[in-house]
Amino acid sequence: MRALKITLVALTLTLVAALPAMAANCDPFASFTCAQGASANVKFVGTGNLPTQSPDQVILANNVAFDVNVTGGKFAAGDDLVIIAAAPNGMTGTLNGMSLTPGSFNPANLTNSQVAGITGTWSFLGIPANNAQYGYVNLGAFSGVPISVTAIGLGQGTVLYGLIVNSDGQIIATTANSEAGVLDGGTTTTPEPASLTLLGTGLAGLAGLVRRKLVKS
Numbered sequence: 001m002r003a004l005k006i007t008l009v010a011l012t013l014t015l016v017a018a019l020p021a022m023a024a025n026c027d028p029f030a031s032f033t034c035a036q037g038a039s040a041n042v043k044f045v046g047t048g049n050l051p052t053q054s055p056d057q058v059i060l061a062n063n064v065a066f067d068v069n070v071t072g073g074k075f076a077a078g079d080d081l082v083i084i085a086a087a088p089n090g091m092t093g094t095l096n097g098m099s100l101t102p103g104s105f106n107p108a109n110l111t112n113s114q115v116a117g118i119t120g121t122w123s124f125l126g127i128p129a130n131n132a133q134y135g136y137v138n139l140g141a142f143s144g145v146p147i148s149v150t151a152i153g154l155g156q157g158t159v160l161y162g163l164i165v166n167s168d169g170q171i172i173a174t175t176a177n178s179e180a181g182v183l184d185g186g187t188t189t190t191p192e193p194a195s196l197t198l199l200g201t202g203l204a205g206l207a208g209l210v211r212r213k214l215v216k217s
Contacts, residue, residue, distance in 0.1 A: 026171045027111055030101075030136065032082070032163070035170040041071045042081075042162035042173050044181035045146070054124045055117035056159055060181040062093075062151055068162050069146040070173060078167035081142040083149070084110070086118045086159045088129035093153030100135030110134075110161070117177035118159045125185055127157040138165075151183060158183045 026034045045067040046060040060066045068081060083095055091102040110118070122129050139147065142164055151160075160181040164173035 026163070026174045028171075029084075029110075031169055032165055033170050035166070035172045038171050039072065039173050040176040040179075042164060042175040043069045043071060043179040044160060044162070044175070045069055046181055050121075050124070050182065050185055054182075054185075055120035055177050056180040056182045056185075057178050058181045059185045060151065060160065060183050062154060062183055065148045065150045066181065067146040068149055070142070070144070070162075070164060075142060075144050075164065075172075076166065077141070079142050079172070080165045081139045081147055082136055082163040082165050083139060084134060084136045084161045084163065085154065086110075086132065086134045086161075087155050088122050088127050088132055088157045089155050090131045091133040091135040092155055093151060093158075095137050095151055095154075096139055096149055097152075098137045098139070100137045102133055102135040113177060114161060114180075117180065121159055121182055121185070122157055125157055125182075154183050156184045 026038050028034055044058045044060060046058045047064075047066075048059045049057045050059060068083070083100075085091065085095070085100055091100055094100070119129065139149065151158075160183070161175040162173075163171050163175075166172050
């Protein structure tokens with residue numbers, strides 16, 4: 001009996017300790033609230049990835065369609081895909097032809113990690129955030145298959161997160177920083193050692209050619 005009591009106490013403490021991990025990983029905004037245990041499995045599929053030092057990974061292109069995919073989870077008829085956009089220099093453009101509802105960039109509308117990811121991405125890309133704003137748009141029903149999204153006219157460095165919202169207005173799935181999209185997130189390519197050697201050889205050859213011509217003249 002004593003052993004059983006100890007086991008029950010240990011199990012209770014384990015469940016209590018696990019509660020923070022089960023809590024929703026989103027913040028409520030607009031008319032949306034957070035469901036218990038919202039999963040972070042909304043993913044953007046674009047043209048490539050930023051280097052791993054960047055908080056946000058997936059590169060998206062303006063005026064070109066990209067996919068928003070959701071892995072795992074159970075979704076029902078009436079669940080919607082909502083896209084949140086954070087722009088460093090004013091909110092412009094459309095997603096699938098729909099304008100975003102704009103507002104001042106307010107960290108209360110995102111989790112702390114998302115805010116850190118967004119500002120970290122802008123810093124990584126060298127994009128000054130002179131007029132940071134966020135906006136959101138409801139793209140409509142999500143059926144469980146990837147949705148094609150076209151961003152037109154959004155500013156460079158705009159970071160996108162996806163939310164799945166159920167018919168009760170609760171957020172049941174979100175995007176992790178590593179799966180968020182960043183529009184036109186170009187970076188400077190560092191030449192490989194072999195490329196540098198080839199460049200050096202070419203410059204040396206060019207210098208020799210110029211020297212020979214000068215001697216002949």
